[in-house]
Amino acid sequence: MKVGLIGFGKTGKAVATAILDNNELCLEWVLRKRTLLEHRSVPEFLGIQSDEPGLIYSSLTTSMEELLDKHPVDAIIDFSSDQGIYTYGEIAAKRGITIISAVSHYGEQEREFLKELAKQTVVFWSPNITLGVNYLLIASKFLKKIAPWVDIQIVEEHFREKAGVSGTAIKIAKVLDLEESDINSVRAGGIEGRHEVIFGFPYQTVRLIHESISREAFGNGVIFVAQNLAGKEKGLYNFESLLLPYFYN
Known part of the structure; x- marks a missing residue:
């Protein structure tokens, strides 16, 4: 091709x-x-x-x-x-x-x-x-469908100079019917990119994480x-x- x-x-x-x-x-x-x-x-x-x-x-x-x-x-x-x-x-x-x-x-x-x-x-x-982020999106969507009442928070981490909220984090929030206010942004050093979706169940927590290692x-x-x-x-x-x-x- x-x-x-x-x-x-x-x-x-x-x-x-x-x-x-x-x-x-x-x-x-x-x-x-x-x-x-x-x-x-x-x-x-x-x-x-x-x-x-x-x-x-x-x-x-x-x-x-x-x-x-x-x-x-x-x-x-x-x-x-x-x-x-x-x-x-x-x-x-x-x-x-x-x-x-x-x-x-x-x-x-x-x-x-x-x-x-x-x-x-x-x-x-x-x-x-990236394949990993999109797998995370689908897995998160399935888990939310199984337990629509679960508490969810999104954490996105990127390099210090990155402006605005991560577009990927916004996409995750949209897929899970969350608000942008449910996204927690961290800017520090040279972090390439990290997205975490936290599902807070009673007595247990599920974390789905994708971390970029290289472009x-x-x-x-x-x-x-x-x-x-x-x-x-x-x-x-x-x-x-x-x-x-x-x-x-």
């Missing part, structure tokens, strides 16, 4: 590394806004031995139409910003290219736009694309999603729609 990656920050670089290490996905190109590193080879830049093209392009000098004409792909993976979808969404959908978005926050307008794109192609969105976990999540979207009908997918069949098979 040929893929293009949008966004080449710290997480984008980790995702590119995971893709280059995978035999089923081929990194055709990376698109970023800045012209720094333009036309450089991603494998060379990351120091990875690979025959994949993985050239870096800038959206300031290369249009999406031009990029897709020269280097067509089967899927576009988005780790940019909430506005990134507008730079490629319609073009990708018209060409039947699968869209995999791992953007943390989308407003109502962007979410509606994703629904419109999903009428033309396969669209996937998850504010956290490569996002890359592993992308690979899982890309593999499980293969052959899907056009429509809007999330992690739950991909994981639930594993629970019942």
Whole structure:
């Protein structure tokens, strides 16, 4: 499967590394806004031995139409910003290219736009694309269904500079019908990311914890999603729609 990656920050670089290490996905190109590193080879830049093209392009000098004409792909993976979808969404959908978005926050307008794109192609969105976090989400949902009266608290911990409440924690709260006030945020040092859901039963406590060790976990999540979207009908997918069949098979 040929893929293009949008966004080449710290997480984008980790995702590119995971893709280059995978035999089923081929990194055709990376698109970023800045012209720094333009036309450089991603494998060379990351120091990875690979025959994949993985050239870096800038959206300031290369249009999406031009990029897709020269280097067509089967899927576009988005780790940019909430506005990134507008730079490629319609073009990708018209060409039947699968869209995999791992953007943390989308407003109502962007979410509606994703629904419109999903009428033309396969669209996937998850504010956290790690497999572990999404397993935690489903497990938490099941436990809440079994004991709807249980006391629940969410704790999210991240590095000192991270602004705002974790998008993943907000997603967990939404799934469990909780308020944002039920989320406890901790900012300290260089914590990569930790989410804990605490279920307080009488005489016992259940804790579900996911801890990020490396940003490569996002890359592993992308690979899982890309593999499980293969052959899907056009429509809007999330992690739950991909994981639930594993629970019942």
